[in-house]
Amino acid sequence: MDVQASPCNNTSDPLCYEEGSGTLAVIIIPTLLALSTVVVVTSILCSLFHRRATPERTSIPAHYTNRGQECVSSSPVRDGMEMEIPGECTLEGLEFWQTGHYGPICRGTMRRKDIPSPVVVKTLRGGINQPEAKEFVDWILFHGTVCKHQNLVRMLYCQTQRLPMYLVLEACSPGNLLHYLWTLRNSDLESLDPLQHFSERSVFLVAKQVAAGLDYLLSEHRLVHGNVAAQNILIGPGFSVRVSGLGLAFEIRQHQTDKLANRRCQNDKLANRRRAEVPLKWQAPERMMKHPTTDRSDVWSFGIFLYELITLGSPPYPDLEPECVFLHLQKSYRMKKPDNCGGPLYDLMKYCWMWSFKDRPVFSAIIKLLGSYTYLAGTTDIYIPEDMDIIDYIKRAGVLP
Incomplete structure (x- = not known):
């Protein structure tokens, strides 16, 4: 019996198609595949070109x-x-x-x-x-x-x-403050230019600027300097001052911001290396005991810095070897009042040298004290007849200037 295919009247049946549609499918499907391939290849080429055109x-x-x-x-x-x-x-x-x-x-x-x-x-x-x-x-x-x-x-x-x-x-010119202070020793005061006339009032003007820079580091960036000393201060025209020597502050910043444990270990080593470069005679007692450095540790060093200013760059604790300083400080030893130093300035030094860091003033308070004392300070040029012997300085200060 012959079997005859009947015409398809149900166009919704997926198994039902017209005889002519097979040829159309053969044409459309390869065309769509070719177009999609072209689009993908084009996208890849554009991406590669964009990366080369805009390097990092x-x-x-x-x-x-x-x-x-x-x-x-x-x-x-x-x-x-x-x-x-x-x-x-x-x-x-x-x-x-x-x-x-x-x-x-x-x-x-x-x-x-x-x-x-x-x-x-x-x-x-x-x-x-x-x-x-x-x-x-x-x-x-x-x-x-x-x-x-x-x-x-x-x-x-x-x-x-x-x-x-x-x-x-x-x-800045003259530049390094410590070296500038040395040039003022044994000078002919009558022949000095205006920048060379350095009095107790000049000490207050310079110190106030340094305190302002250190206060900014703490208040705006939560940073301590860690190495406050005359050799890390730059002086320019009109006794304008800029704080430099920010290496330890940088290492502390790195330690604060780095979240990787292995990097923190590296930063600890770097910070320890930087701390080893800080002269012992400028360090606060807690730093000598390897305790963390705080802003009040900078305040102690700032007191030493005031001593440098009023003595035209003399090394602190001139009669003590660096390794003996801590034992004397434990026994309440403090440097005596230098020549040319008034009572208010020496009181501020001793305030900075309180044994407990909690008892020392903050820099914002120091700025106010310096401002109030400035016009009470002496205006006579500081005169020290002895030139600075560099070899003797290195020995007494325990630091290479």
């Missing part, structure tokens, strides 16, 4: 081909690199000054639009694959973020996108 900004170079060439890195630079040195700026006449924590420190001139400015340039030593490279960029970011006060060392520009990597800081 970099912080730590992974390799380079030549000095001055662009750096290639695997980690993006964080916000804050707006201070990259512009193309119209040039650094001229750079001369080696001293070796810093990260490498050579040079002094020279930065010229922008034919306007010269004296600068200090801190450069990262050696190659860029070293572990210190990322720390150096963090150090630059620290300056760009924290040093925004008139009494803190001022960052001008940096270079992290090209080699060599460096930080450009504003230079």
Whole structure:
């Protein structure tokens, strides 16, 4: 019996189709597959092109081909690199000054639009694959973020996108406060220029600015300086003052912000290394006992700093070896009132040297005290007939100035 296919009248039946529809399916399905393939390939190519056209900004170079060439890195630079040195700026006449924590420190001139400015340039030593490279960029970011006060060392520009990597800081003249104080010794007072006339009132003016910078670090950034001393202060025209030597403050900041346990261990070692660089005679008793550094520890050091000012850079505890200071402090020993030092200034020193850190004043209170004492201070130039013997200073202070 022959079987005949009957016409399909139910168009909703999925098993029912017209004879001519098979040919149409053969054409449409491959076409759709081809179009989808083209779309996918196009999307991939666009993505790759976009990545190449917009490379990541970099912080730590992974390799380079030549000095001055662009750096290639695997980690993006964080916000804050707006201070990259512009193309119209040039650094001229750079001369080696001293070796810093990260490498050579040079002094020279930065010229922008034919306007010269004296600068200090801190450069990262050696190659860029070293572990210190990322720390150096963090150090630059620290300056760009924290040093925004008139009494803190001022960052001008940096270079992290090209080699060599460096930080450009504003230079001050005369510069190092400790060295400046030494130049005032045994001087002919009648022939001095105005900046060389340094009296007890000058001590108050300088000290108030330093206290303001330290108070800013604490109140705005919850940071302590950790190494308050005349050698870490810069002095400029008109007794304008800027606090420098922020290495330990940077390490403390790193420790506060880093959340990785292994990195915290590294920061502890770095902070301990920095603390070892702080002269013993400037340290508060709790620091000598290896207790945490606090803002009141800075206050103790600030009292030592006042002693440096009024004595034109004499080493503290001149009759004691550094290792003997702590035992004497335990027995309530304090330095006697220096010559040229008035009662209010010496009272402030002793206030800063209270054994319990809780009994010492905060910097905001010190600023008020200095302000109220300024116009009561002596205006006669401080005169010390003896020149500073550098060898003797190193021995007595226990520090290389």
